[in-house]
Amino acid sequence: MAERVFITGMGMITAIGDNVAENLERLRQQRSGLGFTSYIDTIYKQVLPVAEVKHNNDALFALAGITPREGYTRTTLLGLAAMREALRQAGIADIQSAPTGFINASTVGGMCDTEKVYFDIINPEKNGTFLQYIDTLDCADCTQRIADIVGFSEHIATISTACSSSANALMFGARMIKQGFLPRMVCGGTEALTRFTLNGFNSLKNIDKQFCRPFDQQRTGLNLGEGAAYLVLESESFARANNSRILAEFTGYCNANEAFHPTSPSPDGDGAYEAMKSALAMSGRTLGEVDYINVHGTATLNNDVSEGKALERLFGSGVPRFSSTKPFTGHTLAAAGAIEAIYAVLAIQQGIIFPNLNFKEKMEELNITPVTELMEGVSVNNVISNSFGFGGNNASLVISKYEG
Template structure:
C-alpha cells in the first residue's frame, strides 16, 4: 500500500479496565478479566464464568457521560466511553469535515430489549420501556455515538458476527486509502446479554472453567463484553496537524470460508486465505510477522481449524502467538477492535502477551502459544485474526510507524 494509514489514537473498556492504560497493565501483568458472573441476571450465572465490565447502568452512564442517559443501551454506553478516549488520545475534533465513524456490534442494544420486549407491545408503553423502543438494532449505538460526538457525514455499522469490528477497521482503512475520509473512528462494542449467554449455551460451546484456547483439553469459550476504537488517519492529515502515529494499519483482508453456517472448515481455508491476502496487501511475507494475535476462542472447532491454517501459512517458522481472549473472554462484535488495540500495545511495549492457562498442545495441530508474557521483543509487524459465523474471516496487520 502506497499511502500509509496511521493509528493516531485508541480507546478501550473491557473487563481488564476502563481505559487503555489499565488494559495494557493487566496484559503485561497477566491478570485475567474472567471471573464469576455477578452483574448479568442470567439463569446460567452459576454455570459459566465471563469477562464482565463490573459497572451498573448508572455507573457506566456517569463514566461515558452522554448529554442525557435517556435511551442509552449498555452497548452504546460502552462504545461512547471507548470512542471518547480514542478521540482524546488522537487529539482530533470529530466534528471536522471528512471525519467518519465505522462501528460494529452483533447484539446491539439487546441488553435492554430482552427485558423490556413485551412492554413494547402494550397500548400505553411505560416510559422505562418507551425510551428503548427501536434501540436494539446494531445501528443504534453508532448513531448515538455520532450524534454525541458531533460526527456528521459517513457513518455506518458492520455486523459480520465475531469479525465485525475487524471489518470496521478494514473498511476505515479503505476509506482513508481511497481519499474519501481524512480521519475515521473505527471499532466496535458489544455488551453481555442474556440473549448471547443463552445463545452460546444453546450451542453448547461455553466452557464452565476459564477458557483454554489451543489446549488439548479446551472445552469452549467464555463470553466477555467490551468496546474498543482506534482513530485512523491519512499520512497527509496526520502530518498537517502534527499528530503522532502509534502504529500503521499495513495490511488487511476479508474472505469467506464457504463451508458451513457456523463451523469452520477443518483445514481453515478461509482463515488461511485471509492471512495470506493480508500479507500480500501489506507487501510482506510470513517471515516478516513478529507476533500473531490469534482468534483463539477456545472452542474445539475454531482452534483446530485456525491452528491448521496457521501451520499451513507459517510452516516451521511460526512466530510467537497467543489468544488474548484468555484475558477478555470473547467479546464478539468488539473482539476484532479489542485485539487490534492489543496488537498496537504489543508493538508499543515490545511484548507478546500470554495465552493464559495453556498446558498441553492439541493433537490435531501441535502448537505451543506464548505461555508467559514476553517483554523486550523487537516487534515490527503483528498479525491479528478475527473469524465469525457465516464463514467470515478477517486478518489485519499492524506495523510499527
C-alpha cells in the same frame, strides 16, 4: 498510489480495564477479567464465566461523559467511553476539525437492555418509559447515539458480521481513506453481554464452564465478554499536515469467506489461511517478518483446530509466536477485532507479547503451542490479528511499527 493508513488514537474498555493503560497493566500482570456476571439476569450466573466490565450502567454514564438518561443502552455507554478515550488520545478536541467518518460494529445492538423489557414492549397493557428502548434494539442505534453526542456528521456505518465485525469496520475505514473519501476515520465496535447471546452460544454447546483454554487439548469452548474499542485512522498526508502522533501503521487486511458451514470453520482453516496470506501480501511483509500473531483463539473445539492448521499451512515450521488474549477479555464478539487490534499496537509499542492464559496441554491435531509466559523486551515489528465469525466470515489485519 493509495495513501498509507496510520493509527493515531486508541480507546477501549474491557473487563480488564476502563482504558488502554489499565488494559496494558492487567495484561502485564497476567490477570484475567473472567468471573461471574453481576448484571445479566440468567440462571447461569454462577455457572458460565463471563468477562464483564465491572461497572453498572450509572457508573458507565460517568465514564461515557453524559448524565444518566433513558434510551442509552449499555452497548452505547461502553462505546461512548471507548470513543472518548480514542479521540482524547488522538488529540481531537472537536471532531468537526476535519472531515471524519465513523464505522461502528455491533452484533446485537441494544439487546442488553431491550431483552429486559421486551415482553412489556409487546404487551399492549403495559406503558412506560421502557418504550424509549424500542428503537435501541437494532445495531444502528448505538452508532447514531455515539455519533450524535460526539458530533460526527460525515459518513457513518454499522457492520455486523458476527465475531469479525469490528475487524471489518477497521478494514472498511482504511479503504475509505485509501480511496480518498475521507482523511480521518474512527473505527471499532461495541458489545454488551446479554442473556440472548449467552443462551445462544450455550445452545451451540460452545461455552466452557471453566475459564476458557485456547489451543489446549482439553478446551471445551469460549467465555463471552463485553467491551468496546475504537481506533483513529488517518491518511498519511492528513497525519503529516495535522502533525498527528503516529502509533502504528495499518499495513494489510483481508476478508475472505469460507463457504463451508453456517457456524463452523473448515477443518483445514481454508478461510483463515486465505485471510492471513492475503493480508500479509498486501502489507508487503514476508512470513519471516511476522513477530506475533494475536489469534482469534476462541477455545471452541473447531476454531482452534482450524486456525492452528491454517497457521501451520501458511508458516510451515516457522510459525511465529502466537497467543489468544480471550482468557483476559472473554470473547467480545463485535468488539473483539478492535480490542485485539489495540493489543497488537501495544505489543509493537511496548515490545511485549501477551501470554495465552490457561494453556497446559498441546492439541493432538497440532504441532504448535501458544506463548504461555509474558515476554518483555521483544522486538515486535509486525503483528497479525485474526477475527473469524459465523457465516464463514474471516478477517485478518496486519499492524506494523511506524518507521517513517
